[in-house]
Amino acid sequence: MCGIVGYVGTQQAAPLLLEGLTRLEHRGYDSAGVAVLGGSGLRVAKRAGRVRELADGLPRRFGGKVGIGHTRWATHGPANDTNAHPHLDAASRVAVVHNGIIDNAAALRTELADDGIVLASDTDTEVLAHLIGRSRAETLEQRVAEALGRVEGTYGLAVAHADFPDRLVVARNGSPLIVGVGDREMHVASDLAALVRYTTTVAHLDDGEMATITATGFTTYRLGASGLAATERRAREVDIDPTAYDAGQHDSFMHKELLEQPTRAEAVLRGRLDERFGTGHLGGLNLDARELRAIRRVKILGCGSAYYVGQMGASLIEELARIPADAEAASEFRYRNPIIEPDTLYVAVSQSGETIDTLLAVQEVQRKGGRVIGLVNVVGSAIARQVDGGIYLHAGPEVAVASTKALTNMFLGFAMLALQLGRVRDLSIADGRRLIGGLTRIPEQIGDILATESDLAVVAQRLAAAESLFFVGRVRGFPVAREGAQKFKEISYRHAEAYQTSELKHGPLALISPDVPTVAIVPDDELVERNVAALHEIAARGGPLVVVTHASVDLGHLAGGVGADGVDGAATVRIDVPRNERELDPILLTIPLQLLACHAALELGHDIDKPRNLAKSVTVE
Numbered sequence: 001m002c003g004i005v006g007y008v009g010t011q012q013a014a015p016l017l018l019e020g021l022t023r024l025e026h027r028g029y030d031s032a033g034v035a036v037l038g039g040s041g042l043r044v045a046k047r048a049g050r051v052r053e054l055a056d057g058l059p060r061r062f063g064g065k066v067g068i069g070h071t072r073w074a075t076h077g078p079a080n081d082t083n084a085h086p087h088l089d090a091a092s093r094v095a096v097v098h099n100g101i102i103d104n105a106a107a108l109r110t111e112l113a114d115d116g117i118v119l120a121s122d123t124d125t126e127v128l129a130h131l132i133g134r135s136r137a138e139t140l141e142q143r144v145a146e147a148l149g150r151v152e153g154t155y156g157l158a159v160a161h162a163d164f165p166d167r168l169v170v171a172r173n174g175s176p177l178i179v180g181v182g183d184r185e186m187h188v189a190s191d192l193a194a195l196v197r198y199t200t201t202v203a204h205l206d207d208g209e210m211a212t213i214t215a216t217g218f219t220t221y222r223l224g225a226s227g228l229a230a231t232e233r234r235a236r237e238v239d240i241d242p243t244a245y246d247a248g249q250h251d252s253f254m255h256k257e258l259l260e261q262p263t264r265a266e267a268v269l270r271g272r273l274d275e276r277f278g279t280g281h282l283g284g285l286n287l288d289a290r291e292l293r294a295i296r297r298v299k300i301l302g303c304g305s306a307y308y309v310g311q312m313g314a315s316l317i318e319e320l321a322r323i324p325a326d327a328e329a330a331s332e333f334r335y336r337n338p339i340i341e342p343d344t345l346y347v348a349v350s351q352s353g354e355t356i357d358t359l360l361a362v363q364e365v366q367r368k369g370g371r372v373i374g375l376v377n378v379v380g381s382a383i384a385r386q387v388d389g390g391i392y393l394h395a396g397p398e399v400a401v402a403s404t405k406a407l408t409n410m411f412l413g414f415a416m417l418a419l420q421l422g423r424v425r426d427l428s429i430a431d432g433r434r435l436i437g438g439l440t441r442i443p444e445q446i447g448d449i450l451a452t453e454s455d456l457a458v459v460a461q462r463l464a465a466a467e468s469l470f471f472v473g474r475v476r477g478f479p480v481a482r483e484g485a486q487k488f489k490e491i492s493y494r495h496a497e498a499y500q501t502s503e504l505k506h507g508p509l510a511l512i513s514p515d516v517p518t519v520a521i522v523p524d525d526e527l528v529e530r531n532v533a534a535l536h537e538i539a540a541r542g543g544p545l546v547v548v549t550h551a552s553v554d555l556g557h558l559a560g561g562v563g564a565d566g567v568d569g570a571a572t573v574r575i576d577v578p579r580n581e582r583e584l585d586p587i588l589l590t591i592p593l594q595l596l597a598c599h600a601a602l603e604l605g606h607d608i609d610k611p612r613n614l615a616k617s618v619t620v621e
């Protein structure tokens with residue numbers, strides 16, 4: 001979603017700002033803009049469309065060594081040139097870029113209009129520019145603080161002011177902002193992706209914090225009712241591979257990231273498996289054995305793929321620890337006045353750690369006295385800071401909207417959590433060790449599945465021809481089907497619907513026909529016979545089948561092979577994945593579905609990493 005960049009230094013700002021914005025493109029946006037402060041004052045260029053178009057249309061004289069830039073995801077008002085950021089005050093001396101939402105913008109707009117100010121855009125952000133522009137306080141910091149004192153809502157923002165040409169002032173409340181320290185230059189961005197090319201020495205601002213950025217350094221303050229109090233914030237080196245944000249020789253980030261899964265899976269497991277006692281070793285939970293033992297229920301909260309993997313996690317916890325567990329879409333949770341119980345463990349799961357629905361759900365639980373742990377990928381993100389404990393997923397930066405390696409590591413995180421919860425209860429040491437053995441095999445088995453990519457690409461090409469598909473699975477396999485359908489629809493734009501295999505005959509079977517393929521998840525588990533029977537019902541209605549299964553499963557006369565008869569007609573294609581412990585099978589069954597989605601989207605010629613209408617991090621409700 002919206003992205004912010006800023007620069008103060010010795011170089012021309014515009015090219016650096018545009019480069020930074022390009023690095024934020026994957027987050028999703030519909031318009032972009034930059035403002036620079038130079039000898040001739042403040043200059044602004046902004047427009048609906050891609051960063052490339054903004055760069056191509058930039059006026060020749062656009063000099064300045066201080067500047068801010070923005071990619072906008074429309075919330076208040078349509079995506080057009082006027083609503084794009086930066087926004088200016090009436091005298092065109094203040095430029096503001098803003099992420100988040102100003103809740104009392106309507107009232108402030110009326111107040112400004114009553115004072116004779118003509119608002120140029122439909123946005124909430126513009127009020128900030130006018131409020132800062134109107135302030136007569138002595139310093140820019142005081143002017144920004146005064147304006148922020150009037151607004152309710154969330155923001156990450158960066159302000160440039162022609163009367164204070166040596167600096168930017170930035171502030172954060174609910175929307176990330178990171179300061180990057182360079183050599184006689186300073187950067188600012190809402191995401192590390194825009195900084196790592198220039199520096200890996202960074203400082204994350206806290207909510208309620210403001211910073212002044214000049215070419216030689218930065219100073220931070222806490223925004224309070226009684227004014228600005230200096231805070232002590234040091235920049236630190238982040239351990240990040242700058243090439244993580246380059247797709248390299250891959251045609252998409254999604255493809256690059258899904259191929260990284262074996263090594264990233266090793267990273268999340270490293271040092272967290274206790275073979276001797278057959279348990280997980282998740283120090284960051286901040287829960288001792290007695291506290292773990294006292295947990296009577298687990299509630300998992302996440303959105304999108306994180307929600308579906310949360311359902312896989314709930315199954316794992318119920319099976320291994322025999323504690324009631326379920327997952328709920330974080331976006332729904334807080335709107336039904338949820339009952340928060342003291343002996344429930346709440347688990348927030350999020351790749352970005354920024355998803356506003358998940359963050360607000362965490363806050364709702366905490367407000368009512370509940371304890372929340374996080375499974376989060378981005379270190380230092382809002383959710384990671386908000387939770388009472390948890391583990392990092394060590395998936396490395398994930399750029400593609402469609403989550404692959406982070407999702408896999410979420411599953412592995414849940415498996416270790418389930419082990420730890422199980423081992424303070426009735427899970428035997430032998431079962432604990434059995435599962436540790438299984439977890440240890442997973443990275444290599446993922447690699448084995450990835451090695452079958454060319455076969456899966458053939459199946460994907462055929463699936464891409466269908467307008468509509470079903471993904472079906474039962475019990476452990478149902479969240480796999482949901483995640484598979486999600487991946488497929490979000491990047492191929494085909495209608496893909498997930499169903500419990502057992503529910504087919506209660507409705508969706510009416511839609512089965514030779515034009516509607518079904519991707520069925522059929523592991524060799526206690527439900528295999530029932531699942532195979534359902535496949536026959538589909539085949540009998542001419543429904544093409546792609547069966548993700550184990551080699552040991554006998555599909556009877558349905559049996560085919562990858563690349564055999566294809567999915568046209570009533571033919572069945574089987575995709576065999578390696579077997580693991582049955583509790584851990586869901587993640588291995590998920591991997592081929594990632595490749596099917598990726599190759600179907602490629603076949604259809606879509607921009608896999610930037611699916612239409614979607615954003616990587618959804619930071620507004």
Ligand code: G6P
Binds near residue numbers: 305614
């Ligand atoms: C967005 C993305 C999804 C992602 C979801 C949750 O909707 O498009 O791919 O699964 O947010 O994101 P999170 O960062 O919280 O895991």
